[in-house]
Amino acid sequence: MSALVKVDFDTWQALQQLYSDYAFAVDSGQWELWPEFFTVDGVYKLQPRENHERGFPLSTLAFDSQAMLRDRVYGIKETLFHDPYYQRHVVGAPVVRQTDEQGRLHCEANYAVFRTKLDGPSTVFNVGRYLDIVTKTPDGLKFAQRLCIYDSEMIPNSIIYPI
Amino acid sequence: MHPASGPDALHWEAGGTSRIPFAVYTDEQRHRRELDRFFYQGHWCYVGLEAEIPNAGDFKRTVVGERSVIMTRAADGQIHVVENVCAHRGMRFCRKRHGNATEFVCPYHQWSYQPDGTLQGVPFRRGVRQDGKVNGGMPADFNPKDHGLTRLKVAVRGGVVFASFDHNVESLEDYMGPTILTYFDRLFNGRKLTILGYNRQRIPGNWKLMQENIKDPYHPGLLHTWFVTFGLWRADNKSELRMDAHHRHAAMVSTRGSMGQASGQAAQVTQVSSFKETMQLEDPRFLDIVPEPWWQLGGQEPAPPGRPKAPGAPSGGSEGHEVPSVGVQVPTAVMTTLFPSVIFQQQVNSVSTRHIQPDGHGAFDFVWTHFGFADDTEEMTQRRLRQANLFGPAGFVSADDGEVIEFSQQAFDSKPQHRALAELGGREVGETDHMVTETLIRGMYGYWRKVMEAPEKNEGGAA
Incomplete structure (x- = not known):
């Protein structure tokens, strides 16, 4: 087990809120909320666990600016043809691993995403963990980095919405 | 079994292959025959890249058709492909997806094999001595020697590894033919490859639909907004x-055109609903x-369509008989389908192999291996x-693409007596200098029919 990294209660509460708000946003269908959780140069990667653990740089999605996330939102809403579906995140409590010199929190949490198509059952869609760097900004906590490292390497056809 | 429901009962409306019966995608018995005739006999299948197993002892588990195989590199550097079926009780003993091992041991009874499939150890082969007597x-x-792993024939070219259960299969170069070989050699021109990583998806549709998609x-300039809007792939x-020559493999070759609005006659391609005139990327x-x-084909460019091909064109394809063309187009995208198992992608700077791994008539796994070249800059x-990301x-x-394949399969299964159309550009088969045609699909089914309609012989697969 790793050592406990202590943060003050307000920070802890804000971190819980950030994780909850993110899950709420990406399950809400209001995709334009999603980029707002990131810093301007924030990094978002959706990467199979195999690539992560073997040191292969390829991600299924790899964005390194908030602008790229907005391009993805446009893609989801306007350009990607796909079967409509609901998704539902269940996210574990974040664990703070480290506070760096810039005061950023390095944390992680397990997640499971269920997918429900309109005429079908709810199925386990994508399971993994978030590896995050969270930074304090005047607008509250933001993700400087969110890596979604997923165990579910055999994707059930496609992933359209943000994990 | 009622003859009308057997694999030979397909009705090809209009005689040729411009109307494809839904039943080619829906019948499990027909699927078994496809596996035997395309994946296990007479064809080469993709298994991986040499760069995935750079060191002696490295291995990668993959499939040929629906059979589990292991691509290995022996101590002498030689690449072997062996079937992942223990010679003793048939167990698929290799469970890791990749690794390094000096030998393979089936855990069930600890039969052990060398990387080339040679059986090297059988516990209690000479029995067990007990009370002065040898038991069993x-x-x-x-x-x-009679009980090694099934060894596949292996061919390596440009860092790409192919295997065949059929040891009488023609050479890989003859199998591709000179035209396709030229495009293959353009991408895999001998430079050392580097592995960037994998993506895997399970697509609930018949495996042929992915060949057809490429x-x-x-469709690319209609379904894919990015392609039409940014000029990456447009009519x-x-x-x-x-x-x-068999019309089983193909190369779709395209040179990027203008972004945004086109003028004149080309304007009709920008009037499709997926074209978004005002769309701009924020990043x-x-x-x-x-x-x-390497995008330029240069002196290796094969004769363009319309010009008769040299009848005795060398199978190597790169002997350079042709004078390098002046002002030859530089393709920005070449999508090569090698029947039945793989697609080689070059879309501008993104290059990958896409491995088709069937699982029954109604699904396949699609495994993407993105790579680069050892001399690439960090940029x-x-x-x-x-x-x-595209x-x-x-x-x-x-x-x-995966989505449309899934929804096509749904319809096929619900009315297998119906048929699809592939009549854009006519009903015949031939190379073209434009992309407003479905000729490659018709060509593939011409080959498919020839192989599938041939009389039975030694069914069940070589080896």
Whole structure:
């Protein structure tokens, strides 16, 4: 087990809120909320666990600016043809691993995403963990980095919405 | 069984292959025959890249058709492909997806094999001595040489590894034919490859639909907004469709045209509903395209369609009989389908192999291996990785290909007596200098019919 990294209660509460708000946003269908959780140069990667653990740089999605996330939102809403579906995140409590010199929190949490198509059952869609760097900004906590490292390497056809 | 429901009962409306019976996608018995005739006999299947197993002892588990195989590198550097079926009780003993091992041991009874499949150890082969008596053991005439793993024939070219259960299969070069070989050699021209990583997706559709998707230049400029809007793949792009002599393999070759509004006659391609005139990327680095020297076919360019091909064209394809063309187009995208198992992708700076792994008639796994070249700069590596956002199971472009395949399969299963149309550009088969045609699909089914309608012989697969 790793050592406990202590943060003050307000920070802890804000971190819980950030994780909850993110899950709420990406399950809400209001995709334009999603980029707002990131810093301007924030990094978002959706990467199979195999690539992560073997040191292969390829991600299924790899964005390194908030602008790229907005391009993805446009893609989801306007350009990607796909079967409509609901998704539902269940996210574990974040664990703070480290506070760096810039005061950023390095944390992680397990997640499971269920997918429900309109005429079908709810199925386990994508399971993994978030590896995050969270930074304090005047607008509250933001993700400087969110890596979604997923165990579910055999994707059930496609992933359209943000994990 | 009622004859009308057997594999030979297909009705090809209009006689040729421009109307494809839904039943080619729906019948499990027909699927078994496809596996035997395309994946296990007479064809080469993709298994991987040499760069995936760079060191002695490295291995990668993959499949040929629906059979589990292991690509290994022996101590002498030689690449072998062996079937993942223990010679003793048939167990699929290799469970790791990759690794390094000096021998393979089946855990069930600890039979052990060398990387080339040679059986090297059988516990209690000579019995067990107890109270001065030898109990059991294998029969005296048991010869380990007769009980190695099934070895596949292997061909390696340009760092790409192919295998065949059929040891009488023609050479890989003859199998591709000179035209396709030229495009293969353009991408895999001997430079050392580097592995960037994998994407895997399970697509609930018949495996042939993915071959068809990459033999179909009609849809990209219609389904894929990014392609039409940013000029990456559009009906007015300069393009060519090429095939091997059997029409089983193909290359769709395209040169990027204008972004945004087109003028004159080309305007009709920008009037499709997926074209978004005002669309702009907030971060243009997705399309930070830098041409690379190898894109040019140069002196290796095969004769363009319309010109008769040299009847005795060398199977190597690169002997350079032809004078390098002046002002030859530089393709920005070449999508090569090698029947039945793989697609080689070059879309601007993004290059990958896409491995088709069937699982029954109604599903296949699609495994993407993105790679680069050992002499890439760090900037080029980042560029390839960023452009990879267009492709794969979540890609801006490719995600919807899996979706349309799934929904096609749903309809096939619900009315197998119906048929699909592939009549764009006519009903015949031939190479073209444009992409407003479904000729490659018709060509593939011409080959499919020839092989599938041949009388039974030694069914069940070689080896």
